[in-house]
Each structure stands twice: as C-alpha cells, then as structure tokens.
Amino acid sequence: MPYVSGKTMIEDAWKNGYAIGAFTAHNLETIKAVLLAAEEEQAPIMIQIGQKAINEMGMQPLREAVDSLIAHHQISVPICIHLDHSRKFEQCMEAATRNFQSLMFDGSALPIEDNIRITRAVVEVANALGLGAEGEIGKIGGTEDDITVDEKDAMITTVAEALDFSEATGVDYLAVSIGTAHGVYKTTPELKFDRLSEIREAVKKPIVLHGGSGVPDDQIVEAIKRGVAKINVDTELRKSFLEAVQAHWAEQPEDWILADVMNDGIAAMKATVQQKIRLFGAAGKA
Known part of the structure; x- marks a missing residue:
C-alpha cells in the first residue's frame, strides 16, 4: 500500500512551495473519487475521515474501504489517511492502531491548558509511531461534522497563541484561524495574510488551512506562498457530488440503477478534486 506519514508528506510540500489537498471522504464513492483524481494527477493526497462519517459508518469500515479501493484501482501515488477533528484522545489512539498516518486532536473548544495537555499526548504517540500530528489553536467558524462555531466566536489566532501552542505541544502542522470558515460562505472570505506570515515566521512549521471550500483561488495561491501546506x-x-446526482435524476427520474447514478457523482467530485490538486500545486508531485 502506498501509504506515507503525514509528517513526511506535509513537510515535503512545505519545503517545496505547494500544498497537500486533504479531501474528506464519507463513503465508498467519495473515497473512490479522491483516489482516482490523485492517481490521474500523479499527486500525493490526504484522505480525511471525519466525525460525521465515523458516527454514521464506523471508523473500521471506512479505513478498510480505503485499503480495498487502493488495491482494486491499483493506486500508486502517496496516500495519507488523516483522522480529522477528533475530540477524544481514545479515538486518536484507535486511529493509530488502525494504521492512520496522521492524527488531529481538536481541543480548540477546551480551556487552553487542556487543549495543550491532550494534544501533546497525541503528538507523543504519533512521534513514537512515525505518524503526523495536527493540532488547532483558535476557533474556525462554521459547522463541520455536527460541530458549530459561531462566526463571532471565530477569533483570528494571535502569533503568541500559535507559538506557545506549537512549542508546548510539538505538533507537526498547525491549524490556525486566519479568516476561513467551515461550510458555505455567506460573503467572500478575506484571509488575514499578514497574520499568516507572522505566524509562519514565529512557529517555523507548516500551517493548515481549514475551511478551504469557497476561498477564491488567488487567496489560496497566496496562502500557500505564505506557508500553508495542507488545505482541507x-x-x-x-x-459537486450531490449536484451531479440531482442532475442525473432530473434527466432520468425513473433510473433506479444506483451505480449509474453514483458514477455521475463520482465523476463530478473527481473533477473537483483534480482542479484543487492543480490549484494547490501538487499535480505531478507524486
């Protein structure tokens, strides 16, 4: 299996001026779309397995599905499976035993001391096993996996917060709040580039951009220039997946062949992933 540690994958992107697309997968079809796009673009990618999918499908079935589809489609490009937004230390440990290559403990809703303490414990395990570890400082607005942060609470991360958290936890890559949100933007986001540059200079490690959907392309390119190396x-x-499925049924309302309907969704999502891979500068980096 072509698995690569998140630490290795993200550091290479950071040092070479591109970003890894961290694409969230929810089921067999969406895993397939991401894998086929990566293979076609010859790009290293992260497949993120998040809380909503785990709650609905279970961690083990999703994890085993990635293995099966990599084998079935003869995927050869570097792949990293990332546990996204885990709120529990125990869940991070389960992912470590299931051969995830990257772990994220998200303690951004906890008191800072607890966030640091638990993130550091996850980092220690990840280091011992050669995995990548991500932590989050500052709240990133919107809703992701049933977790909502009011936009007024989505504070921009300060340089001091980022540096203190980075040094206290030892995370390999750091998610900060610089003006993105999870979900659909009501107005065009304006990323705080000066703050991003200041944080990068202080922590000297890769930065993660959450809420990458809907951010204008020029802002994504600028963020990568300023140290973002993983974009969710x-x-x-x-x-894109669901709009293609809806269009299929609008044209063929009597088509009950599930594979045909799903294949339209897979093709549309694959095209979106490919567009992101190229935008992030990761095409051909396998």
Whole structure:
C-alpha cells in the first residue's frame, strides 16, 4: 500500500512551495473519487475521515474501504489517511492502531491548558509511531461534522497563541484561524495574510488551512506562498457530488440503477478534486 506519514508528506510540500489537498471522504464513492483524481494527477493526497462519517459508518469500515479501493484501482501515488477533528484522545489512539498516518486532536473548544495537555499526548504517540500530528489553536467558524462555531466566536489566532501552542505541544502542522470558515460562505472570505506570515515566521512549521471550500483561488495561491501546506476541502466536494446526482435524476427520474447514478457523482467530485490538486500545486508531485 502506498501509504506515507503525514509528517513526511506535509513537510515535503512545505519545503517545496505547494500544498497537500486533504479531501474528506464519507463513503465508498467519495473515497473512490479522491483516489482516482490523485492517481490521474500523479499527486500525493490526504484522505480525511471525519466525525460525521465515523458516527454514521464506523471508523473500521471506512479505513478498510480505503485499503480495498487502493488495491482494486491499483493506486500508486502517496496516500495519507488523516483522522480529522477528533475530540477524544481514545479515538486518536484507535486511529493509530488502525494504521492512520496522521492524527488531529481538536481541543480548540477546551480551556487552553487542556487543549495543550491532550494534544501533546497525541503528538507523543504519533512521534513514537512515525505518524503526523495536527493540532488547532483558535476557533474556525462554521459547522463541520455536527460541530458549530459561531462566526463571532471565530477569533483570528494571535502569533503568541500559535507559538506557545506549537512549542508546548510539538505538533507537526498547525491549524490556525486566519479568516476561513467551515461550510458555505455567506460573503467572500478575506484571509488575514499578514497574520499568516507572522505566524509562519514565529512557529517555523507548516500551517493548515481549514475551511478551504469557497476561498477564491488567488487567496489560496497566496496562502500557500505564505506557508500553508495542507488545505482541507469537504463542502465543495459534497456539493459537486450531490449536484451531479440531482442532475442525473432530473434527466432520468425513473433510473433506479444506483451505480449509474453514483458514477455521475463520482465523476463530478473527481473533477473537483483534480482542479484543487492543480490549484494547490501538487499535480505531478507524486
């Protein structure tokens, strides 16, 4: 299996001026769309397994599905499976035993001391096993996997917060709040580039951009220039998949062959993933 540690994958992107697309998968069809796009673009990618999918499908079935589809489609490009937005230390440990290559403990809703303490414990395990570890400082607005942060609470991460958290936890890559949100934007986001540059200079490690769906392309390119090396994409993928399924049924309302309907969704999502891979500068980097 072509699995690569998140630490190795993200550091290579960071040092070479591109970003890894971290694409959220929810079921067999969406895993397939991401894998086929990565293979076609010859790009290293992260497949993120998040809380909503785990709650509905279970961690083990989703994890085993990735293995099966990699084998079935003869995928050769570097793949990293990332546990996204885990709120529990125990869940991070389960993912470590199931051969995830990257773990994220999200303690951004906890008191800072608890966030640091638990994130550091996850980092220690990840280091011992050669996995990548991500932590989050500051709240990123919107809703992801049934977790909602009011936009007024989505504070921009300060340089001091980022540096203190980075040094106290030892995370390999750090998610900060610089003006993105999970979900669909009501107005065009304006990323705080100066703050991003200041944080990068202080922490000297890769930065993660959550809420990558709907951010204008020019802002994504600028963020990568300023140290973002992992960009999470979910909403745009689901939207492209479901719009294609809806269009199929609008044209053929009597088509009850599920594979035909789903294949339209897979093709549309695959095209969206490919567009993101190229935008992030990751095409051909396998």
